[in-house]
Amino acid sequence: MTKQFTNIQVVNILNASADEKGKALREKRLPIRLLYAYQRSLKEMEAAYNAYNETRVALFDKYGADPSKELSGKEDPQFQKELVELLNMPVEVDVHVAPESVLDSVGTENYDTLTLDELDRISWLLGD
Numbered sequence: 001m002t003k004q005f006t007n008i009q010v011v012n013i014l015n016a017s018a019d020e021k022g023k024a025l026r027e028k029r030l031p032i033r034l035l036y037a038y039q040r041s042l043k044e045m046e047a048a049y050n051a052y053n054e055t056r057v058a059l060f061d062k063y064g065a066d067p068s069k070e071l072s073g074k075e076d077p078q079f080q081k082e083l084v085e086l087l088n089m090p091v092e093v094d095v096h097v098a099p100e101s102v103l104d105s106v107g108t109e110n111y112d113t114l115t116l117d118e119l120d121r122i123s124w125l126l127g128d
Helices: 007-018 019-024 031-062 077-088 100-105 116-125
Strands: 004-007 091-094
Touching: 004 007, 007 019, 007 031, 007 077, 007 091, 007 116, 019 116, 031 077, 031 091, 031 100, 031 116
Parallel strands: none
Antiparallel strands: 004 091
């Protein structure tokens, strides 16, 4: 299913999957439909991120900024405007959606329990 996100949402989803809590989530025993949807969708998110990041690096190059350093807030106003525009740009991602009913078996003897934080981290891939 194709879902629309913004580039900043893609960045946030990938960051959440890469931090310690995201790593712990990937190590949990999850229903196979949920695990597959999560792993496949993260790969699609990474592809969307790569396109965004190439454009971001080109934008930094255009204005002579270093993309590996934090912004100071004193950058060219046009650069800031274009960066915000890029972050808010919509992007369609082919997300493999898992039905919410897969959560019914979470927390049983076969599958680990999910915390509210973990549910929040995967809510974007649940649907009908």
